[in-house]
Amino acid sequence: MKKGLLRIVVVFLCLVSAVRLSAQTTNRPEIEQHYQKAQAYLQAKQTAAAAQEFREILRLDPANASAHANLGVIAFDTNDYPQAAQEFRAALKLQPRLWNAEAFLGMTELRLGNTKEAKLRLEEAIRYVQDPTVRGRVATDLIALAYQSNDLNQAVDILRGLEKASPNDPATLYMAYRTYSDLAAQHLSRLEAAAPDSAEMHEVLGQLSASQDDFHEAIAQYRKALELNPGLPGIHFALGQMILANSTDEPSRQEAENELKLALASDPNNAECEYLMGEIEWLRSKPDEALKHYRRALVLRPGYEDAQIAAGKSLARLGDVEGALKYLSAAVAADPQSEAAHYQLSQIYRKLGRTQDAERESATFQKIRDSQPHFHALDQGSQPKPARPQTADPDEPR
Numbered sequence: 001m002k003k004g005l006l007r008i009v010v011v012f013l014c015l016v017s018a019v020r021l022s023a024q025t026t027n028r029p030e031i032e033q034h035y036q037k038a039q040a041y042l043q044a045k046q047t048a049a050a051a052q053e054f055r056e057i058l059r060l061d062p063a064n065a066s067a068h069a070n071l072g073v074i075a076f077d078t079n080d081y082p083q084a085a086q087e088f089r090a091a092l093k094l095q096p097r098l099w100n101a102e103a104f105l106g107m108t109e110l111r112l113g114n115t116k117e118a119k120l121r122l123e124e125a126i127r128y129v130q131d132p133t134v135r136g137r138v139a140t141d142l143i144a145l146a147y148q149s150n151d152l153n154q155a156v157d158i159l160r161g162l163e164k165a166s167p168n169d170p171a172t173l174y175m176a177y178r179t180y181s182d183l184a185a186q187h188l189s190r191l192e193a194a195a196p197d198s199a200e201m202h203e204v205l206g207q208l209s210a211s212q213d214d215f216h217e218a219i220a221q222y223r224k225a226l227e228l229n230p231g232l233p234g235i236h237f238a239l240g241q242m243i244l245a246n247s248t249d250e251p252s253r254q255e256a257e258n259e260l261k262l263a264l265a266s267d268p269n270n271a272e273c274e275y276l277m278g279e280i281e282w283l284r285s286k287p288d289e290a291l292k293h294y295r296r297a298l299v300l301r302p303g304y305e306d307a308q309i310a311a312g313k314s315l316a317r318l319g320d321v322e323g324a325l326k327y328l329s330a331a332v333a334a335d336p337q338s339e340a341a342h343y344q345l346s347q348i349y350r351k352l353g354r355t356q357d358a359e360r361e362s363a364t365f366q367k368i369r370d371s372q373p374h375f376h377a378l379d380q381g382s383q384p385k386p387a388r389p390q391t392a393d394p395d396e397p398r
Contacts, residue, residue, distance in 0.1 A: 097128075309331050
């Protein structure tokens, strides 16, 4: 039996004290003994023996809804959906507000092909089910139904409730990743069909090229988007970023700087734009000018990690090691999983002669890097690349 399902059955077992027993109250001690035996059998994964104990309970107390519900879950786990449906219906006839049973009946009906009834029951149950495992399974089935009807917006609505209840649950996060990715792909397909040569379509093509490190093609696509719609929001920033990513020689810096100035003219509160302006000054070996931009970026977006790290490096280059420590400590506090922040902080501690602290930060940096190789592969393969994140030199973590 699956671990999650075993826990669900035990949830039903716990209902024995709340479920109304029939008039045969003299049998209550014997019934409770059968429940204890059933629980022991379930923990030992002896589901057939557990089912027999539940049947004994029903022989003693035919009106025991909890016993029917537990038999339903066991049948569900063995793919005996007709029997599961029969047991859940019997439980709900005796106790209509047994929401876990309602949820499982909905899941059972879905597997029997009764999608309309399944949807109604699942939508009702998810409003009341408290157990996170049951709720997660109900949401999974509702999302599957939304996919069947090609209604991804409904899937998103379900996900919002799940994310609120279980924000760090791996299954919830995976469903969110899949659903939002599919929704994005669906809208992209619609954009391509409706306006294949639009500025927006060329902007998307530029983003896709950038995610594959094809900066030359990204620049070409952004230029085409800009030609079609000079007022396209964010296009000057995106173009400036790609120019700088493609080359950091002085002509490229000047060209990128011009685009970023245009971006700031239309959006003066763009913290990323200020940050990249700082990067250009850093590349020109002007840490004092770079620091001005990084600090403006932090005013616009307090806690901006890249700007905090860059400001720390700039202050260190200018000889203000204590000032650098302040920014880098704040960056680590804001994101304890930041490789770059821990690495730079270790360098500052070495300059301050705090060897123990430096070794601790260096070890933390290496531990984070070693523990997340899959994330680096995904990040490098699918995410747009910043121009030069965290003012990283060639031998430093980015």
